[in-house]
Amino acid sequence: MSALPKVVLFDLDGTLLDSAPDMLATINLMKAARGAAPMALSQLRPHVSKGSRAMISAAFPEWDAQTRDAHVPEFLDIYARESGRHGRPFPGVEDFLQWLEAAGVRWGIVTNKPEGLARDIVRKVGWLDRSEVLIGGDSLAERKPHPLPLLHAVATMGVSVDDCVYVGDDERDIEAARAANMRSAVALWGYRLEGDAPETWGGDVMLQDIADLRAADAWP
Template identity: 45%
Template structure:
């Protein structure tokens, strides 16, 4: 599941790599699914299979509520969302871990003094909490959440803001994500884009998103960026 090898930046070195969070850097599905189970129990709803919730983690809390409460009205989605996020915040990193291979990638970037950051549609308070719990906060050059600005992905503004925070040139940066809107946002920001083939794809083919390259595993990311 890979496209052409190497990301071309017109002969210029990469100045930073930015990542989506859920489904790209971290496997947060177990804790998000557990919060959904607790919400259903709190509301007196019967136990159901939660596989579909895990498949749409990258599409946000509303999509997860639609999966966790099949047939739910949109008005009830909005009503339940704050409570769902509160339940999730209570146990935000009980089972959440970085994906296999990500720690080595980040260590490689740190050794090269290559800045990396996070741009997510997850609310900033939740993003900062889970990143801190996983010991990544002090190492990240920027963290932009879904409510940090008035706009969120697929708008490019969060990515451009992250580049400003990291004091790097967006056009010499790379964005890695596991959803089509990640690639749309990265391209609109002038960044090179990498589709993460290891994320929560929900049956989608990341080769359809128009990314510069598709990488099947985190372990392949350094070489795919042309850094080895």
């Protein structure tokens, strides 16, 4: 246990939560309102970690950037209603969080999801009182890949960057960790576009399954 970090910070969507089904329900309600055919989960899933704009672009490729951006509030409003109705934590995540807690390791969440939406879904899955910090994409002046959210999280928890590891499934997660001089782990079970090459992102370790981290020597 001596090799375990004092603190683990996690991305949310695609790392702790398989929220793609909630996102799909949101997109398909937008499509239904326009008389368009529904989108398949396999089509949307790779875009989930890229954010609302990327998902809207994938669902409505005929929209230009201005039209897409104008529909972000609609997406967020529908998602607020669908959040937690379809998605679930990835297999093994809850058991792993309990294992971390039993080992005395503190943990928190740093996501680019708007804080209000993140706080709502984290509450629904029962993590709000267990996650020691929750930083959303609109919590601060910057969001990932800027290092500020990670630096703010460790400052809030009263630890140093050297005490922490960040786990995320998107290149922005690893960029943010590198910019913060924080060790990082790539969650390969998350959401990636075809052609993404996570081995080039500069993460310290690559994880096929979150349970891999039960081995103390698996940590960066």
